Amino acid sequence: MAPMRYFDEVEADGILPMTERRQVALFVTCLVDAMRPRIGFAAIEALEAAGCDVAVPEAQTCCGQPALNSGDRQDAAALARNTIRALEEYPFVVVPSGSCAGTIRVHYPEILADDPVWGPRAEALAERTWEILAFLDQVCGWRPQGVRLPVTAAYHDSCAGLRELGIKAQPRRLLRAVEALQLAPLAGEETCCGFGGTFCVKYPAISNAITDEKAAAIEASGAELLLAGDLGCLMNMAGKLHRRGAGVRAMHTVEVLAGMGDGPAIGEEA
Amino acid sequence: MNAGFKLRAAEALADPLLKVAVERTAGTAEAKRATAVAAFDAFEAARTRAAAIKDHVIAHLGHYLEQFEANAIAAGAQVHWAETADDACRIVVDLCRRAGAKSVARSKSMLGEEIGLPHALAEAGIERVETDLAEHIIQLAGERPSHIVWPAMHKTREQVSDLFRARHAEPHAEETITAMAESARRHLRTAMLGADVGISGANFLVADTGAVCTVTNEGNAELSVVPPRVHIVTAGIEKLVPSMDHAIHLLRMLARSATGAPLTQYTTFYTGPKRARDLDGPEEMHIVLVDNGRTKMRDEGLAEMLRCIRCGACMNHCVVFRQIGGHAYGGTYPGPMGAVLTPTLDGLAASRDLPQACTMNGKCQEVCPVRIPLPTLLRGWREKSWREGLEPVSTRSAVRLWAWVARRPWLYRLSARMAVRAMCLFGRRWIAAIPLAGAWTRHRDLPAPQGRTFMDQYRRRQR
Amino acid sequence: MSARDAILRRLDTNSGDVAAEARALLALPERPAVDARALIETFAERLSAPGVAASLDRIESVEQLPGAVAAYLGTYAPVPALYLPPDPAVQRLDWSSVALDAACAVDGGAALAVASAAVAETGSLVLDTAPTAPMLPNFLALHHLVVVRAKTLVAHLEDVPAPATMPRARYWVTGVSGTTDIEGQYVRGAHGPRFLHVILIG
Numbered sequence: 001m002a003p004m005r006y007f008d009e010v011e012a013d014g015i016l017p018m019t020e021r022r023q024v025a026l027f028v029t030c031l032v033d034a035m036r037p038r039i040g041f042a043a044i045e046a047l048e049a050a051g052c053d054v055a056v057p058e059a060q061t062c063c064g065q066p067a068l069n070s071g072d073r074q075d076a077a078a079l080a081r082n083t084i085r086a087l088e089e090y091p092f093v094v095v096p097s098g099s100c101a102g103t104i105r106v107h108y109p110e111i112l113a114d115d116p117v118w119g120p121r122a123e124a125l126a127e128r129t130w131e132i133l134a135f136l137d138q139v140c141g142w143r144p145q146g147v148r149l150p151v152t153a154a155y156h157d158s159c160a161g162l163r164e165l166g167i168k169a170q171p172r173r174l175l176r177a178v179e180a181l182q183l184a185p186l187a188g189e190e191t192c193c194g195f196g197g198t199f200c201v202k203y204p205a206i207s208n209a210i211t212d213e214k215a216a217a218i219e220a221s222g223a224e225l226l227l228a229g230d231l232g233c234l235m236n237m238a239g240k241l242h243r244r245g246a247g248v249r250a251m252h253t254v255e256v257l258a259g260m261g262d263g264p265a266i267g268e269e270a
Numbered sequence: 271m272n273a274g275f276k277l278r279a280a281e282a283l284a285d286p287l288l289k290v291a292v293e294r295t296a297g298t299a300e301a302k303r304a305t306a307v308a309a310f311d312a313f314e315a316a317r318t319r320a321a322a323i324k325d326h327v328i329a330h331l332g333h334y335l336e337q338f339e340a341n342a343i344a345a346g347a348q349v350h351w352a353e354t355a356d357d358a359c360r361i362v363v364d365l366c367r368r369a370g371a372k373s374v375a376r377s378k379s380m381l382g383e384e385i386g387l388p389h390a391l392a393e394a395g396i397e398r399v400e401t402d403l404a405e406h407i408i409q410l411a412g413e414r415p416s417h418i419v420w421p422a423m424h425k426t427r428e429q430v431s432d433l434f435r436a437r438h439a440e441p442h443a444e445e446t447i448t449a450m451a452e453s454a455r456r457h458l459r460t461a462m463l464g465a466d467v468g469i470s471g472a473n474f475l476v477a478d479t480g481a482v483c484t485v486t487n488e489g490n491a492e493l494s495v496v497p498p499r500v501h502i503v504t505a506g507i508e509k510l511v512p513s514m515d516h517a518i519h520l521l522r523m524l525a526r527s528a529t530g531a532p533l534t535q536y537t538t539f540y541t542g543p544k545r546a547r548d549l550d551g552p553e554e555m556h557i558v559l560v561d562n563g564r565t566k567m568r569d570e571g572l573a574e575m576l577r578c579i580r581c582g583a584c585m586n587h588c589v590v591f592r593q594i595g596g597h598a599y600g601g602t603y604p605g606p607m608g609a610v611l612t613p614t615l616d617g618l619a620a621s622r623d624l625p626q627a628c629t630m631n632g633k634c635q636e637v638c639p640v641r642i643p644l645p646t647l648l649r650g651w652r653e654k655s656w657r658e659g660l661e662p663v664s665t666r667s668a669v670r671l672w673a674w675v676a677r678r679p680w681l682y683r684l685s686a687r688m689a690v691r692a693m694c695l696f697g698r699r700w701i702a703a704i705p706l707a708g709a710w711t712r713h714r715d716l717p718a719p720q721g722r723t724f725m726d727q728y729r730r731r732q733r
Numbered sequence: 734m735s736a737r738d739a740i741l742r743r744l745d746t747n748s749g750d751v752a753a754e755a756r757a758l759l760a761l762p763e764r765p766a767v768d769a770r771a772l773i774e775t776f777a778e779r780l781s782a783p784g785v786a787a788s789l790d791r792i793e794s795v796e797q798l799p800g801a802v803a804a805y806l807g808t809y810a811p812v813p814a815l816y817l818p819p820d821p822a823v824q825r826l827d828w829s830s831v832a833l834d835a836a837c838a839v840d841g842g843a844a845l846a847v848a849s850a851a852v853a854e855t856g857s858l859v860l861d862t863a864p865t866a867p868m869l870p871n872f873l874a875l876h877h878l879v880v881v882r883a884k885t886l887v888a889h890l891e892d893v894p895a896p897a898t899m900p901r902a903r904y905w906v907t908g909v910s911g912t913t914d915i916e917g918q919y920v921r922g923a924h925g926p927r928f929l930h931v932i933l934i935g
Contacts, residue, residue, distance in 0.1 A: 028724050030676075030686070033686060033723050033725055034690050034719055034723055035717065035720075037720055037722070037723060037728075038720065041724075041728075056725070056728050058679065059679045060679070061676040061677070061679055061682040062672070062676040062682070064676070066673075067672070069630060070656060070661065070665060070669045071651075071655055071657075071661070072656050072666075072670070073653050075669065075670060076673075078673060079673055079676055082676070082677050086679075159631035159633070160630075164632065190633075191589060192589045192629050192631035192633065194589065194629065195629065196628070196631070197630070199626075199629045199630075201707075201710060202626060202627075202665070202709075203626075203627050204710070204713060205276075205283055206279055206590055206593055206627060207713070208712075209283050210589045210590070210593055210629075211714065212713075235716070235717055238717060239710070239714035239715045239717060240713070240714040240715075242700055242714075242715045243714045266717045267700045267715070267717035268699060269699050
């Protein structure tokens with residue numbers, strides 16, 4: 001049975017009675033862990049505000065995307081089993097990254113399809129794994145309360161989140177509840193930014209050309225702040241924007257939602 | 271070809287004219303397709319049906335090939351079978367020789383390109399008149415197609431103008447595209463009508479009538495294959511459809527996906543050679559059914575790729591193709607579909623870059639009219655490449671080491687902690703240069719990590 | 734073993750009712766919406782779309798055809814000579830007001846064709862080869878004139894009746910010859926006709 005992937009298909013109400021606090025495990029992702037822990041703390045903040053008790057399982061490391069995308073199926077399967085073991089006891093797993101959530105939700109069942117023991121475990125975990133913006137919007141039915149950020153922002157739809165998981169309306173619904181925040185239209189908002197995981201270091205010249213075009217579109221939007229749901233994409237675009245001398249700052253959507261939007265952006269000192 | 275890909279890509283990236291040309295064609299195609307799709311309410315459901323039709327044919331390909339052959343023969347055509355590209359070329363050249371052909375008129379056929387027919391004809395000393403305008407342009411330039419729908423999309427108008435001035439007897443007087451097209455019309459007309467043999471491809475092979483369907487916007491296929499005495503069709507075996515009505519459903523998808531039109535200007539179904547009292551048409555019709563790896567694809571997990579109706583939408587929407595154009599791919603087919611097909615046609619060792627040079631963004635799959643799961647197929651090639659040891663040692667070591675560490679949480683935490691501290695030595699905000707990350711920092715700055723990992727900070731806060 | 738045998742051996746032998754499965758795939762197919770009560774209007778609208786670029790004239794009876802053709806040709810200078818197919822239904826009309834060409838000119842002329850049907854969905858004309866209908870003039874001519882009876886106008890491509898026996902060629906003409914091969918810019922009259930004039934009877 002193929003796991004239900006697109007969050008649009010889920011009817012959010014009726015998942016749990018509203019009186020209980022949801023028990024949620026945060027899968028923080030290796031990029032957030034190393035490069036921008038603020039996103040992890042913002043995620044906890046938002047999830048707690050949305051009525052969740054958040055645990056951070058100690059045994060989590062990397063979802064295995066680098067191995068998966070390199071064609072190293074064996075290592076990808078090993079990391080999948082690791083991750084499943086670390087997370088499967090929780091009713092919900094929430095991930096501040098569309099690509100990592102997609103790896104767990106879409107690809108783990110594929111990688112382990114032939115394994116009679118791990119296949120079902122992968123499917124079970126897949127059904128309970130959520131990208132954070134979809135989780136906050138559709139499962140928790142939450143909106144930020146009393147959060148204000150008077151800036152003009154542009155939203156980039158990261159590819160995995162958009163096309164593997166159907167993340168499109170959810171972040172925009174959530175951001176609309178942030179007072180004084182304006183969303184400027186971004187031409188080509190669904191166009192790949194050129195990061196592509198290992199692609200940007202394996203084919204740097206091509207990646208650069210794609211990222212340059214993306215940066216130009218972001219600059220042309222007139223936005224002061226770039227938002228997205230994936231740190232890899234954000235680092236790629238922010239790094240290019242900074243190299244170009246554009247004044248556009250970047251951060252993860254959940255930071256804004258958690259009321260941390262006035263803090264240091266990517267590349268600004270903590 | 272491998273060292274070739276990066277080199278060719280670099281050349282393409284350094285060519286500003288190419289970028290202009292690509293945007294003018296693929297960029298326009300993207301916009302036109304979007305308009306056409308928006309105007310067709312049930313497009314998404316139509317895609318699903320189109321995929322189902324092709325899957326049905328692929329599952330029963332033997333049955334449909336036999337049915338097609340029987341009906342084509344009953345209509346007076348002759349059917350030939352070719353396992354390999356060389357076999358196919360040999361058959362075509364033999365047919366041309368038997369017809370005493372000194373020249374052949376060709377309408378565009380990517381299959382013909384795939385099997386190397388232009389080269390085989392040249393070797394046989396048979397003059398080849400390319401009647402499709404773009405194929406004519408690249409013939410003059412001595413190049414291969416760079417796109418499956420617009421073979422000459424890499425050429426700017428100025429480059430085309432220069433070619434025509436040099437090679438047309440009566441070139442255009444004004445520097446307008448209209449004048450250039452008229453120059454080609456004049457130049458090609460006599461040669462086209464004087465050819466001994468007409469060679470076309472087939473967009474569809476209709477099983478229940480034995481008909482061959484071609485679609486063009488110029489009408490050059492008809493002008494190529496109606497006047498000569500012999501009409502030769504070269505077609506991949508996956509072009510079968512059960513009936514004309516099935517073809518109609520796919521034609522609706524093809525035109526919209528390729529050019530944004532509801533239908534191509536000329537859609538022709540040829541059933542056999544001319545009838546006894548017909549006033550024109552070829553006396554002989556030969557259909558060459560070509561395998562060239564297609565049956566192998568079914569067996570190697572690539573069956574879905576056989577759904578492809580050659581619309582070009584995937585490459586028009588591919589961020590990589592939009593930057594490097596078609597020639598960088600180095601094979602007959604460029605873009606995402608080319609990245610899946612080329613390892614089958616040319617071998618994975620020779621083309622391993624193609625499945626790798628992809629961000630896996632999935633846009634190609636989103637626009638494919640027959641829902642080919644292109645990223646999944648590309649990942650399949652990556653897995654094969656890995657298993658066969660074709661990936662560079664540096665990549666293999668890095669990925670395996672990373673996975674080995676990541677399976678041991680305590681070691682992973684330690685490594686992350688150390689890496690983060692090491693990176694901070696190169697900057698606390700933005701890092702412009704750092705060892706081992708040259709590929710990143712050559713083109714963009716690297717935001718410095720905050721200093722402590724999330725897991726460390728979290729553990730601290732819990733105390 | 735022949736190539737044919739080698740290829741077919743690698744493919745599945747069949748089980749199940751392939752034809753029924755194929756038919757089932759076309760149950761209620763998705764089609765662009767066409768208002769069945771406004772076929773002529775829809776057809777006319779499609780003909781005038783920029784990618785089709787055909788002109789339309791309406792006459793009540795076939796006797797008016799030569800007059801309508803003369804009127805169209807007369808708007809061009811020099812007036813192109815007209816090739817008529819050896820179709821008795823057309824040949825018997827009074828063509829004295831039109832300069833005729835016994836054989837279609839290699840370029841620059843006009844050619845008349847009688848369509849078997851027309852399709853409102855796409856603005857297409859359906860033409861079939863026959864002893865009275867050659868194919869080549871319709872591609873050589875600069876001006877393509879197609880006469881079609883309104884009662885043969887159908888809504889969708891699938892609605893066109895199949896001929897009793899398949900002709901050598903059944904071809905749908907949807908507008909003028911065009912190309913976007915140079916820089917994606919649309920140009921009319923690439924090899925085929927630059928002008929398409931449809932004359933609808935009834």
